[in-house]
Amino acid sequence: MRRIYEPPEPDDGLRVLVDRLWPRGIAKEAARIDEWPKGLTPSTELRTWYHGGGAYEEFRRRYEAELDVPEAAELLDGLRKAAREGPVTLLTASKTPGESHARVLQDLLTG
Structure with a gap:
């Protein structure tokens, strides 16, 4: 997991x-994005709630529930498969990646 503002590395996979x-502030060409599965991202309502002062543990619980819906679950399974086959780098613009949806996804992929 890394911030999108960091330059790509050869071992990012x-x-x-x-x-x-x-x-x-990021040009699409410079970002070198392979996938952008918007169906894996938190809903607008959840993001707004969390950024409005919601607690991280409650955000995590609600986000994991959102990931249980069929579309998101299928995308998550695809990401798990990719992670078994080689390196996967989750990219986020979050200023605090350790307390973000990217961390939840990382934990679900590695746990």
């Missing part, structure tokens, strides 16, 4: 943007 919105 599959680079997956896990934010719903395209990050400001």
